Amino acid sequence: MNVLPRSRAGPTSAQAPLSTPAIRRVLRWQAIAAVAGAAVAYAWGGGHAALSAVLGGIVNIAAVVVFAVVYTLSRPVTSGGTVAALFRAEAIKILVIIGQLWLVLTAYKDVVPVAFFATFVITVLMFRMALLERH
Secondary structure, three states: OOOOOOOOOOHHHHOOOOOOHHHHHHHHHHHHHHHHHHHHHHHHHOHHHHHHHHHHHHHHHHHHHHHHHHHHHHOOOOHHHHHHHHHHHHHHHHHHHHHHHHHHHHHOOOOOHHHHHHHHHHHHHHHHHHHHOOO
């Protein structure tokens, strides 16, 4: 007799964090936005602007990876557990973003704020937009 609760999601609920199509789609869109932002920033302000744009994109790409890992490790089995896991993953994602913003702005003395924050905001929006896309 098995006394452990079973997941309603079935055997695929133990997927690798980055194996879900939605997360891969988000990461792909964010990477494209970061590269495009870097190209525009390079044409506009040179190498430091391009690097700043890439760093703005990396902040969110890394945060999405952390979100996926934290949510996957939670392994919720109820709808309430799913909501709690999503809130926990989102809170940790926000903390990672704040930490990375602080790190870039304090460590990289030649940061170009316009390029950095423009790409950062665009990749934040990509997270929501990519989740809305249907196949």
